[in-house]
Amino acid sequence: MTGTSPDGETPARREATQAAVEAASPAGHAGRDRLIPALAAAVVSRLLVFALGVAAPLLWRPHEVHPIMRFPEVAEVYGGWLGRLLDPWAHFDGVWFLHIAVEGYRASNNTPAFFPAYPLALRAGGLVLGGAYELAGVLLSTALFLAAAALLYRLLAADFTPRIAFYSVAFVSFSPVSFFFQSVYSESLFLLASVACFWFARRRRWALAAIVGMVATATRLAGVFLLVPMTLAFVQGYDRRDPRRDRPLLWFLLVPAGVAAYALFLSLATSSDFGEAERAWGREPAVPFVTSWRAAVRAYQGASQLLTGHGVPPDPAYVRETLAFIQRETAIVNLASFIALVVAVAVLTLAWRRLPLAYSLYALAVVCLPLLAPRTQVPLMSMPRFVLVAFPVMVAGAVLTDRRPVLRWTALALSIAALVFLAGRFALWRFVA
Numbered sequence: 519m520t521g522t523s524p525d526g527e528t529p530a531r532r533e534a535t536q537a538a539v540e541a542a543s544p545a546g547h548a549g550r551d552r553l554i555p556a557l558a559a560a561v562v563s564r565l566l567v568f569a570l571g572v573a574a575p576l577l578w579r580p581h582e583v584h585p586i587m588r589f590p591e592v593a594e595v596y597g598g599w600l601g602r603l604l605d606p607w608a609h610f611d612g613v614w615f616l617h618i619a620v621e622g623y624r625a626s627n628n629t630p631a632f633f634p635a636y637p638l639a640l641r642a643g644g645l646v647l648g649g650a651y652e653l654a655g656v657l658l659s660t661a662l663f664l665a666a667a668a669l670l671y672r673l674l675a676a677d678f679t680p681r682i683a684f685y686s687v688a689f690v691s692f693s694p695v696s697f698f699f700q701s702v703y704s705e706s707l708f709l710l711a712s713v714a715c716f717w718f719a720r721r722r723r724w725a726l727a728a729i730v731g732m733v734a735t736a737t738r739l740a741g742v743f744l745l746v747p748m749t750l751a752f753v754q755g756y757d758r759r760d761p762r763r764d765r766p767l768l769w770f771l772l773v774p775a776g777v778a779a780y781a782l783f784l785s786l787a788t789s790s791d792f793g794e795a796e797r798a799w800g801r802e803p804a805v806p807f808v809t810s811w812r813a814a815v816r817a818y819q820g821a822s823q824l825l826t827g828h829g830v831p832p833d834p835a836y837v838r839e840t841l842a843f844i845q846r847e848t849a850i851v852n853l854a855s856f857i858a859l860v861v862a863v864a865v866l867t868l869a870w871r872r873l874p875l876a877y878s879l880y881a882l883a884v885v886c887l888p889l890l891a892p893r894t895q896v897p898l899m900s901m902p903r904f905v906l907v908a909f910p911v912m913v914a915g916a917v918l919t920d921r922r923p924v925l926r927w928t929a930l931a932l933s934i935a936a937l938v939f940l941a942g943r944f945a946l947w948r949f950v951a
Contacts, residue, residue: 552680553671556687560667563691564660564700566934567941571606571697572599574942581947589613592620592644592651593702606945607659608652612702616651619644625788631795634780635711635736636704655702662706663699667691670713673720674913677874682916685926689912694854694936695902695951697944708737709907715744716876719751724766728773735776739792740904743883745773747876796891801899806889810859813897817856820849848895851949854940855898858951859885862905869914881910902940902951 574580587609588594593616594605608616614629618637623629643654667687674683690696690709698705711734718727727748734741748770784791822828823845862885870878885901885908893899905911919926944950 552675552684553668556671556684557664557668559684559688560664560691563696564663567697567700567937568603570938570941571945572602574606574945575602578942578946580945583947587613587947589616592616592649595652604652604656607656607697607701609701609944609947610949612655615640615655615702615704619651619655623784623788625790625795628795628798630784630788630790630792631799633704633736633738633792634783635733635776636707639707640702652702656700659698659703659706660700662710666706666710666713669710669717670909673713673717676720678913678917679920682913682920685916685919686909686913688930689915689933690906690909692930692934692937693906693912694933694940695906696937697941698903698906698951701944703903704737705903705907708734708741709909711737712741712744712907713909716747719748722751722755722766724748724752724769728769728771731773732776735773736780737776739777740884740887740907742774742777743880743887745770746879746883748773750876750879800893801891802894803890804892806886809889809892809897812892813852813856813859816852816895816897820851820853820856823849824853847949850943851896851951852898855896855901855951858902858905859898862908862911865911865914865918869917872917873910873914877910877913881908881914884908885911900951 593608593613594601596604611632614627614632615637617624617627618629618632618634619641623634639658640651640655643658644651647654667690670690671683671687674686678686691699699709700706711730714730715727715734718724718730731741731744731748734744752766752770781791828845862881866873866878866881866885885905888898888901888904915929916926919929940950
């Protein structure tokens, strides 16, 4: 919005004045002081995960997988200490991202289910590094995550307090599945784009908010929900007296354009669509309540399997494996996925009155989107990853534990323990999310 206020002050001047006041205030100084510790937490968490990847194969035997999952031309290509450092983070979906970066999309292998922004960045990084795509992916994801952590801190220090901002970054960094932030996965890019969209919308920089929103929707479908915080920010600053008040809405069209452009590309290049590819991966449309019930049943069966050794229907996604292995792995994934959903919804509900509406609505939308397309035996497939990038969930955790140090450190300790367990599993070719 470019109009002036009743006192003749322009939005740009108001923004500059507000920034100056924040910088001069004690909170502003504290915010700057805590930025370095927040970044340190993000860096330490990455070092911990790298160490877990190196240690896991030395302590436990890695699981052997079908050769198609290894893509030996560009994944798991290193030997010795470099291989132990990098190879674990190109597992599972990382292999498919590498396929796309090197070979492009093919309807025959269902790669259209993976949105293009991250593979494009991965391809660029691989070309810069002379074809070292796996190395490029790990460096790219790690760098994007550190940038996201810094911007997230600044956003939350302005919207909450520096202390809440610091612990929010800590909760994100030490989340049980935060190892995806340095894997050859799209989580880091999506987190950075979504936080940047909140940042620019808060400052009413609509063109920039829309551009990073478009990057988010070109990374994954959940990016369309960034229209929620953008719309709320627009309504809050709406000035009926400004004749150009509605012009910024044109920028909003860029956000869904990321999805539309990808759909058009797939139609022209592969004669397929990402919905068809998702169905090939076992996802089918469903009602969210039905999905939640199925997930609860599968989680109960999973707990029974782990405690008694029976009770889980095998997931056909695991091939050429013993029935006992399939049942155990299915049980762990179902239980972890249901816990992720319950914890996310619970903390968002408890913190509802203490979070800005944009934060709560956006996070709930991102978390609940997978309920529309479950898998049969694993209804909440990949739910921990969806919760991971719904950053207001971690903000809610920081808000609820603010001034409750025992609860906060207990939550962090449990989260780190889960991170050690799940990162080790992922490094050993055990599916997590």
